[in-house]
Amino acid sequence: MKSIFFDAGPVISLSTTNLLWILPQMKSIFDGNFYIASSVRRELIDVPFHSKKFKFEAMQVMKAVNDGVLEIVPSEKTMALKNELLFLANNSFFAGNSPIHIVHDGEIDSIAGAVVMGSDAVVIDERTTRLIIEDWKSLQFLLHRKLHTRIDVRLENLKKFLEKIKSVRIIRSAEIAVVAYEKGVLKDYLPRVKDAKRELLDGVLWGIKLNGCSISRDEIEKIVRAAG
Numbered sequence: 676m677k678s679i680f681f682d683a684g685p686v687i688s689l690s691t692t693n694l695l696w697i698l699p700q701m702k703s704i705f706d707g708n709f710y711i712a713s714s715v716r717r718e719l720i721d722v723p724f725h726s727k728k729f730k731f732e733a734m735q736v737m738k739a740v741n742d743g744v745l746e747i748v749p750s751e752k753t754m755a756l757k758n759e760l761l762f763l764a765n766n767s768f769f770a771g772n773s774p775i776h777i778v779h780d781g782e783i784d785s786i787a788g789a790v791v792m793g794s795d796a797v798v799i800d801e802r803t804t805r806l807i808i809e810d811w812k813s814l815q816f817l818l819h820r821k822l823h824t825r826i827d828v829r830l831e832n833l834k835k836f837l838e839k840i841k842s843v844r845i846i847r848s849a850e851i852a853v854v855a856y857e858k859g860v861l862k863d864y865l866p867r868v869k870d871a872k873r874e875l876l877d878g879v880l881w882g883i884k885l886n887g888c889s890i891s892r893d894e895i896e897k898i899v900r901a902a903g
Contacts, residue, residue, distance in 0.1 A: 678707050684799065684888075685847065687732070692882040694879070697852075748791075797843055
């Protein structure tokens with residue numbers, strides 16, 4: 676059975692952009708399962724539910740879980756691999772003798788879940804986590820520029836980390852939104868203006884970007900141009 680794992684960030688990006696409603700239709704189009712890890716459930720529902728600012732967003736995600744759109748994978752299935760991946764990733768980049776905390780529990784739990792469940796992809800909007808997987812040398816440079824010090828890489832740990840997750844494909848909430856646009860899920864929002872389809876796609880992608888998705892201005896412009 677096909678499946679996609681969601682980290683907390685993309686769900687938050689979709690929710691705060693008023694796009695969480697597309698997930699049932701996207702799940703039907705995908706014809707597979709949408710999963711979140713137990714730690715991600717805590718981040719999306721349990722903690723914000725007890726706040727005033729994010730309670731309603733938590734309720735929206737709770738409904739998606741109750742409706743079976745997002746299924747929760749128990750922590751017991753991912754715990755061992757998650758802990759190993761956390762150690763390897765957070766002991767791969769060093770400033771002097773101090774390891775740099777690169778990744779967080781929910782992101783790695785999602786990646787571990789994708790490996791364990793044999794998922795087709797994991798949706799992660801956070802740039803740092805994506806860079807350690809896709810372009811660790813750029814991450815090393817960014818850390819150097821941010822911390823103004825030499826960054827050493829413990830290649831043994833990094834290679835072990837990358838080997839264990841080599842089956843994982845990373846996508847973002849932006850890609851989910853583009854597919855929704857292409858499949859006509861967003862057609863009811865077409866504005867009555869010139870180049871309506873391009874304006875809709877541009878608006879959706881900028882909304883997602885400004886609500887947490889790591890997508891550049893150049894990427895948005897390229898996607899919108901390609902859409903015609």
